[in-house]
Amino acid sequence: MHVSAEMIAIILTGVGLLFALAGGFGWMIVRMDAQFAVLGAKIDGVQQEVNATKVAVAHLEGMHVKRLELPR
Secondary structure: OOOOHHHHHHHHHHHHHHHHHHHHHHHHHHHHHHHHHHHHHHHHHHHHHHHHHHHHHHHHHHOOOOOOOOOO
16 A cells, blocks of 8 residues: 555645644643732632621621710
């Protein structure tokens, strides 16, 4: 069986392209995971600030000034 040089070149080019696409896809997934981690950290920080603000507002709304009640 005889395979021409052109056929071998075409097959190797196809395999090379598949490896390049797979590598690019893997790189993209790694980058997306890193971005999601950063975004998750930012969201957690904002959530903590929102919770602190809710607690502060609850303290302000819940404050009652005790007044001295004089007997009649």
